[in-house]
Amino acid sequence: MAVTAIAFIGLGIMGSPMAVHLVNAGHDVTGYNRTPAKARPLAEAGGRVAESVAQAVTGAEVVAIMVPDSPDVQNVLRGDDGVFAHAAPGTLIIDFSTIRPDVTRELAEEAGRRGLRYLDAPVSGGEAGARNATLSIMVGGDAEAFEAAKPIFDVVGKTVVHVGPSGAGQTVKAANQLMVAAHIEALAEAVVFLRAYGVDLEAALEVLGGGLAGSAVLAQKRKNMVERTFEPGFRIELHHKDLGIVTSAAREAGVVLPLGALVAQLVAAADANGDGGLDHSALLRGVERLSGKA
Known part of the structure; x- marks a missing residue:
């Protein structure tokens, strides 16, 4: 080279x-x-x-x-x-x-x-x-x-x-950030749901990871949620910024992203509650707050 x-x-x-x-x-x-x-x-x-x-x-x-x-x-x-x-x-x-x-x-x-x-x-x-x-x-x-x-x-x-x-890379990245946020939120909700029923969380996530629910998000973020360690690999405040890009660009294009809008609000709530400096796996904390488990 x-x-x-x-x-x-x-x-x-x-x-x-x-x-x-x-x-x-x-x-x-x-x-x-x-x-x-x-x-x-x-x-x-x-x-x-x-x-x-x-x-x-x-x-x-x-x-x-x-x-x-x-x-x-x-x-x-x-x-x-x-x-x-x-x-x-x-x-x-x-x-x-x-x-x-x-x-x-x-x-x-x-x-x-x-x-x-x-x-x-x-x-x-x-x-x-x-x-x-x-x-x-x-x-x-x-x-x-x-x-x-x-x-x-x-x-x-x-x-x-x-x-x-030019700009296509950023558009694809916006779609990526939408999907990642939705996956993390779904994982966080699954973790709170499983814990509420006293299920062996490690075992449950292992089997979920081997099926259709498996994803890179599950593989990379499960440890954060199980151990509740949220040292930033990617901060919530940055994901909040990225979802602002998604919702703004969607409005300009005249397309409707219902799930995207909801996840954007949940990420905004996490940021507003002081979790902006934590890893985006800390969306778990938001689900816990809404469930009275915080």
Whole structure:
């Protein structure tokens, strides 16, 4: 694999292990994070740490971004210290963040006017997927840019699919977040139901996982719910943001998502009750509150 100079902006729960994988694959990675301490794993792996976005981007062939929300991506790209102001023409921008599809399309158009290439490439798989390099990556943008980025995607992900033009990746990710939230809520309700009848929870979830009710959500989140440990792999406050994207985009498209609307309200309630910083498996706590079991 050819060595690529990569700037990686955003070294949090997801971005840090992704950047480290790229270093381990032999790439020249310079990372930046607003909280400098979060850049330590990258430095320990042999990557460089920049003091600003501009410093990270200067000389980069690829700029990867993994930040929480649409305003964060806009600031990284459009700020005086940002990517648009300092990236060389031809630079490939890969936005791994989960943001609004309409914002993505606007940013991609602006990048094109500046002579830059832009892909929206949100990921699914959570912290475990990032650490194990098994992420599912849904990519929107130009097909040639996708082919150019494929070697990078293959380092951090397992399922990598070009799903359409700019914004398509974010649209597919919105659908993913709808399905994941619904699955987690259903699992949480099943756990409360099973506990109410005194069933052996571990045994019950094992057999459920072997049948049609089995899912990646059940496999990855059952331990959290059984042991009631909710250290964040993906925070409820971020899922709350994502379901806002889903409901807004659905309204714009004129489609009705009844279950999506309900789950969005349950996630909003969990956030409002102070669970926003917990893993989204903590939706269990909301079901317990509604059932008088909290």
